[in-house]
Amino acid sequence: MNFGSDNSSGVHPRIMAALAAANDGSAPSYGRDALTEGAAGRLREIFEAPDAAVFLVGTGTGSNALALAQLCPPWGRIFCHETAHIETSESGGPAWMAGGASLALTPGAWGRMTPQALAARIADYPQVDEHDGRNAVLSITNATEWGTVHDAASVAGLCAVARGAGMAVHVDGARFANAVAATGASPAALTWRAGVDALSLGGTKNGCLALEAVVFFDPARAQDFAFRRMRAGHLWSKHRFLAAQALAWLEGGLWLDLARHANAAAAELAAGLRNSGHAPLAPVEANEVFVRLPRAVIARARAAGLRAADWPAAGDDEDRGTIRLVTGWTTTAEEIAALLAVL
Amino acid sequence: MNFGSDNSSGVHPRIMAALAAANDGSAPSYGRDALTEGAAGRLREIFEAPDAAVFLVGTGTGSNALALAQLCPPWGRIFCHETAHIETSESGGPAWMAGGASLALTPGAWGRMTPQALAARIADYPQVDEHDGRNAVLSITNATEWGTVHDAASVAGLCAVARGAGMAVHVDGARFANAVAATGASPAALTWRAGVDALSLGGTKNGCLALEAVVFFDPARAQDFAFRRMRAGHLWSKHRFLAAQALAWLEGGLWLDLARHANAAAAELAAGLRNSGHAPLAPVEANEVFVRLPRAVIARARAAGLRAADWPAAGDDEDRGTIRLVTGWTTTAEEIAALLAVL
Amino acid sequence: MNFGSDNSSGVHPRIMAALAAANDGSAPSYGRDALTEGAAGRLREIFEAPDAAVFLVGTGTGSNALALAQLCPPWGRIFCHETAHIETSESGGPAWMAGGASLALTPGAWGRMTPQALAARIADYPQVDEHDGRNAVLSITNATEWGTVHDAASVAGLCAVARGAGMAVHVDGARFANAVAATGASPAALTWRAGVDALSLGGTKNGCLALEAVVFFDPARAQDFAFRRMRAGHLWSKHRFLAAQALAWLEGGLWLDLARHANAAAAELAAGLRNSGHAPLAPVEANEVFVRLPRAVIARARAAGLRAADWPAAGDDEDRGTIRLVTGWTTTAEEIAALLAVL
Amino acid sequence: MNFGSDNSSGVHPRIMAALAAANDGSAPSYGRDALTEGAAGRLREIFEAPDAAVFLVGTGTGSNALALAQLCPPWGRIFCHETAHIETSESGGPAWMAGGASLALTPGAWGRMTPQALAARIADYPQVDEHDGRNAVLSITNATEWGTVHDAASVAGLCAVARGAGMAVHVDGARFANAVAATGASPAALTWRAGVDALSLGGTKNGCLALEAVVFFDPARAQDFAFRRMRAGHLWSKHRFLAAQALAWLEGGLWLDLARHANAAAAELAAGLRNSGHAPLAPVEANEVFVRLPRAVIARARAAGLRAADWPAAGDDEDRGTIRLVTGWTTTAEEIAALLAVL
Known part of the structure; x- marks a missing residue:
């Protein structure tokens, strides 16, 4: 009766088989291999985002922290639910990687913010001058830490508030597949069509060994992200083994x-x-x-x-x-x- | 004719088999599983260091940067060879993770420092007051970036200089196995017996999929390291798949x-x-x-x-x-x- | 009718005169002058803390951020009132200087936390493992941002909760003189006797030109603080002009x-x-x-x-x-x- | 016989008098006062740079570190002379404030780099991919730490190399006035006309109490710099007392x-x-x-x-x-x- 965490499950056999299959011969390292190109392409198709910039990493905290560091200036404020994983369970990683940014916690029933609550929280931080920091990013977890989901309209409602305040939007999608499955919405509808800039897409909790993807729907948002990933130690040298997981995980839905x-x-x-x-x-x-x-x-x-x-x-x-x-x-x-x- | 990098090789069949074997049923996440305990124990035996603190991560830059951040204060200086990987190829990761530390580059033929050169470089930075920063860490790559090795006496000679200057010692052992094989020295002789505090031990270049170990020979040196690893996104949730690689890689030599x-x-x-x-x-x-x-x-x-x-x-x-x-x-x-x- | 800020007032004539008087001849730079020694000594007397480590800086944000960076590890959490200046008006400086720490906001009427509210907020962050970060510091503003004060008993009550949770205590005393004047308590009673580790003592709002002091009541808490101050650019070269302000400001009460x-x-x-x-x-x-x-x-x-x-x-x-x-x-x-x- | 440092001198009487004169009545805080506007305007005139963005701070390390943090990305490399103050005497401040950047030291007789030596040093860091970091900034000290100066042609020669490599240029002008006096060149000729982006202009060593200016010749380069200054604690609240120094220091040459x-x-x-x-x-x-x-x-x-x-x-x-x-x-x-x- 293992209901402890989706992290305690193993790896799906098709994904494990893909790892073994990828282990045939040599391949260029650091993501210059064919599997990596294939995985990025497959994600672009699934998200109907032909220009998206896709980066694979091995952990959810790495994925969240790097994505948020990319979107948030050091003096920025990241708005998130008060139970968000980035607040409760990442030992300060995202704020640190963003150069000392801060999180502004927003309440809401069962892990979900409402646009009203978000707007009220943003209003707590008027943007008068340099004392005030910058209201910079909204991070939505979907599915949430309380097992609820945001449907496309809910995501869009939150994005509208964030964008109205000049903020970028990130989705912590450690359980994004569950949100897609639950809502029936397309991956695109739950992200960029609703106003999301970057998604941390989780595979590890859902059958992979160690696989997360950071997807920037507008590639201009990803400028120099490769440097961030590298210096944080999140660029795998044998990168094909990230990509092989991704391909098998996505294959056939x-x-x-x-x-x-x-x-x-x-x-x-x-x-x-x-x-x-x-x-x-x-x-x-x-x-x-x-x-x-x-x-x-x-x-x-x-x-x-x-x-x-x-x-x-x-x-x-x-x-x-x-x-x-x-x-x-x-x-x-x-x-x-x-x-x-x-x- | 693949001589591009040891990172372009695949995974040894016994290691791949171990991953498959580890995929049987569920296991506690985040390193609280039996395989992780076993891998740490095995490393302690091999290094004849029964109290060593052992942490597994997935990448060499992660391993180096986290180990150095642990040893070096933000105002510290890390002495290394001018061709050290931490200088040339990690996009500034180690200095960043250490809170804005700096590298002091030391010359030397074919990737090796001499004690004399190291002492001279340290002397470039007299320690008078707070303007001067702190001469804090020596990082030795072994085997070096030029394919040479430091034998136990060479490591000990460098450590003596470093310790005489009040500094800690780190070994970037991305190719440590090659150094052990080349010198015939024991792992202990090449590290703590010679005066090394922390080793970044590389498995990825040597048959693993993604496996590096950070070993602190004195566990007091590892205080709070778990927080560093976590917030940097280097704590794998399905940690048994790091440990399984380690066990198979070490098994039977x-x-x-x-x-x-x-x-x-x-x-x-x-x-x-x-x-x-x-x-x-x-x-x-x-x-x-x-x-x-x-x-x-x-x-x-x-x-x-x-x-x-x-x-x-x-x-x-x-x-x-x-x-x-x-x-x-x-x-x-x-x-x-x-x-x-x-x- | 200037009620805009105590920062828009000028410098008290006795302090301005002291600056002119200090401008006689040359003096060792970087705090090695006699006035600096005198100012530190005077503060130790006033705080009845003969061993206290005293550092002068020019701004309140510098003072707060450096003090908190000293007390809080990078993975730490600083508990403060939700209207605390370090949260609302320092553009994230303290969390950044502490290496990416975070602030945990605590409610309370008119700028004051109660021990109960603080304890409840701390309980929001159980300390199970490395995911949780570290509950590290309590920062109390006294006088508060709403013009109320904590008397000695109130400070002690908050400190008791913090210390019970293994946390250090900082006081943002940008208006500490007002708190002393209002409560009639001694400076010692409002700080170390109540359990405070470090005080950011503000002079600028209260008649000085640019003067704040960071006081660590236990000098062991101040280890390497000089490096922090230096690298942050807060060590004045003509340091006597900080000290002269301090001496005149304290002189005769x-x-x-x-x-x-x-x-x-x-x-x-x-x-x-x-x-x-x-x-x-x-x-x-x-x-x-x-x-x-x-x-x-x-x-x-x-x-x-x-x-x-x-x-x-x-x-x-x-x-x-x-x-x-x-x-x-x-x-x-x-x-x-x-x-x-x-x- | 005080030849210890130009920091051990006092404040010029005209500057001290200006401080006293500025102490008449109240003034808006945080740089919104008339003196600050006047000082910025005067600097723009002197540098023949009507659009320059000017920021006043109190220390040289603050000035250097903030300016370099503005020009250099976290994964960037700052080229400077091996005896540069930012390398030897700022306890790592600039690299830290830039988010973990690194310094690449360049040799040269008596504190001066040659274009050839700079080009050779840049060539040490080929820019192939994200492993390599970014060659980002050249920092020239003028006058140098060895008491030599760069004339306008020398600055231009170094800038040409830097700009050819896609790098920005900073001048550490703690003794810039001495360089202007020595070369007879105009302030503009020694900076933006030669290709300099940002100048840390020092007043403290040259008669001021605590005054440095950061000048960005192209205001677009200064975007969000106010946030950096604020969070680092370098925005003086009684800002008129920085500006008063600047005005008196510049007045009448x-x-x-x-x-x-x-x-x-x-x-x-x-x-x-x-x-x-x-x-x-x-x-x-x-x-x-x-x-x-x-x-x-x-x-x-x-x-x-x-x-x-x-x-x-x-x-x-x-x-x-x-x-x-x-x-x-x-x-x-x-x-x-x-x-x-x-x-």
Whole structure:
């Protein structure tokens, strides 16, 4: 009963096979190989963005931090949800890579900002002179850290506020595939058509070994990004092994199949929880379920093999705590049934 | 005839097999898995350093930059050879990660500093007051960028100078296996026994997919390093796939077998070049051969399939240029023979 | 009617005279002169901290940013009030100088945090592993940005929470003299006796030309601070002219006399406003008065010569806005009367 | 006999008087006052650069570091002489403020680079790809750290090389007035007409209290510089006191009169030294004299009241060492005679 994280799953067999296949003979290093060109091309097609600049890296924090450093001046302010991964879980990486930028936290139910809340937060920082720093970037996580998603209209609404304030827009898409699967929107509709400048697209949580892509829809936005990636140590020398993952992950829509599987597992789990009187806290729209349970029940489930993170939430008390249940491409009906049986 | 870089080789079959084997079921993420513990333990054994702090990352620049940032204060100066990779090829990453540190370049024949040259360079920066910055770290590349190696006595001699000046010592060991194979010294003798504080140990050039280890021989030196690695985006979530590479690479001495193969190939190539009247420029001690050739010959060899980097060197002229020939774990006698035949 | 800022006042005649007097002959540069030693000694006496490390700089942002960089690791989090100057008005300087640290904003009425609010905010950032960054520093502004003050008990209460969480404590004392004058507490009681590690003590707003002091009560906390100050360009070469200001400002308690004058002027202004039906928004405890007025009245007052900053506050509307009235060592009864007459 | 540094001199009476005069009444803070506008205008006139962007700060390191940070990307390389102050004496400030840039040191007799040496050094860093960083800025010190000067042709020759390599040009003009006085060239001829983008113009060593100006001849180069200055803590709140210094220093050519005085004193001192058999090491062109003397003589002179820095130079030995004698606006014929008498 592994609901601890989509990072604890392994690598999809087709992706592992692609790594082995890519290991045939030598290839130019540092991304000058044919697979890398192919992967970038494939991403451009999928995003309907023939000019997009595409960069592959190995980790989500690397992807987020580098993308934000590219969009934000050192004196800039990055607006994000108060539960955004870039705020809670990256040890300050993005602000550091941007040269000492800052994050402006925005509230919102279950991981989602509203345009109104964003506008209010921006208004907290009037732009009078150099004391004020620069309101520079909006970063939206999609799917969010609370397992909800922004559909295309929601992304567009937030982008409109950001652009109206002269800001660029970044999407932390560590679970972007889940958002695409959940909304049915096209990748383009969830990004550049809605006003997004750069996407950190996550593969690692969704079947890859270590693969994230940074996509700048307007290549002018990517100027000198290669230097940033290099000096941060995020340019793989045997780059074909990033590209091979990307190609296999995207091939035949595997990335979305895996995301749909994870989302469906979460929905099934949520339904089961509701039936057993434990309705999830947040809307279950992607691959995460948050549920408040008697602490004794949580302990019993763990004793029976459950892996799940504690996720303290407002309303928890001495007797009842909240846990996060993450489904992934490997989650089975048996795991779900076993968990529901224990609860 | 692929002599372009040891980065253009693929992954050794035993390492690729280990990745596949590691992909069985789920595992805790972020290095809390059993393979990671095993890999760290194995490195401690090999280095006879039971307390060493071991961190795995995916790239050599990440490994160098993070290790140096750990050893060097922001106002510090890192002494290195003027051809050191951290100076020439990392786009300023190490100095940046160290908070704006600087490199003090030291000359020396064929990539090697002498203790005398190092001492003279340190003397260029008297330590009177806060204007002067801090002479903080010595970074030795071993094997060097010119294919030479430092034996244990040479490392110890440099460390003595550095320690006498109150400095810490780092080894850029992107090709450390080649240095061990070339010198016959133990890993411990080439590092902590000689006075080295931290080693960036490279696997990627020597049969791995993406694997480098940062080893701090005194764990007190590693305090808070985990934060550095995390915020720089160098903590892999599916960390077992770093560890699996390490274990397979070290298993049964594979790492040294591969290095010996590469070194032997370079020696064979050098001998052939000498026989054909093209004596290598620098002593061939590891897996790199630098040779000055008529430019017409270089062009002909490339037309025949040679991959090798131009490596401009003092003494080149209009008619004759220098190239770098790198051998690796995949280099075959046929490739060498073919190259010698073309020349 | 200059209530725009205490920065728009000039230099007290005794301080200007001290500058002229210091200009007699030559003196060692970079703080090795006798006046500097004298100023440091005088501050140690006043703070009853014979071992304190004292550094003079020219600006408040320099003082804050350097002090916080000293206390906070790059992966650290600095807790401060959401209206703290380091958050709103320093263009990200402190977080940048600390190597990419972040600020965690804490709410509280009229610029003051409560221990409860601080504890709750710290609890938002559990310290599990390297993803979480480090809860590192509490920064208290005293007097606050809303013209209120923390008395010794209030400082101690906040420090207790911070220290309980393993954090260091900084005071932004741009208006520290006003806080001392307002509370009647000793400088020691408001700082190290309450648990404060470092103070940025402001002279510029209180009669100096350009003078701030960074005081570390435990000199061990100041290790290598001189390098930070130097590389940031905050070590004056003609350092005696910082020290001369400090000595004259402290001489005979001038610093507190000037602060008392400013506080009394604010109290008089507040009383007048109350009498005229315009009660200040925030408690008037130091040298700032915030008042909501009909916008037409504000415009009329400005037309009549009022200088005061707009200070948008919750509750403002189309008809009524809030302004900030800052009194200083130069504020006269005539200015106050003139303003009250206009209103 | 104060030949220790031009920083140990005091403030010229006319400048001190201007500070007192500026202290009349209140003035807008942060550079929005009339004196600041006047000072910027005066500098634009003197440099015949009506569009130049002018920023005042209080220290030379602040001025250099901020100017270079503005011109150099984080992955950039700043070429400078190996004895440049930014390399030897600023504790890494410029490279840090530029986001982790690096300095590429260039040799040259007595503090001067030649175009050939600069071109050779640039050629050390071919610009192939992102590994290589960016050759970004040339920084020329004028007058140099060895008391020599670059005339307009020399500056133009270096600028031509830099511009040919796509680089911007900065002048560290801590002693720029001395260079103008020595060469007789116009300020414009020594800067923008020769190809210079930004000048750090020093007043502190030349009669001011704490005053440096950063001048960008093309205002487009200064975009967002105000944010850099602010967050580094280099925007004075009582900014009129920077501007008042500038105005008095420039008024009636005082800045050049003072520089001429210092230069003449150095020439007189050099002549005296030559007459007494102690010919200066380097050409004496500005206000510094370097002379090798028997160590016993140096000791005797110090015992007699000489203040001068040891300045170790190639050729020193056990018996003879080199000292630096700096003349300033306060140097008197008596001081020179007294020194010569002792020697």
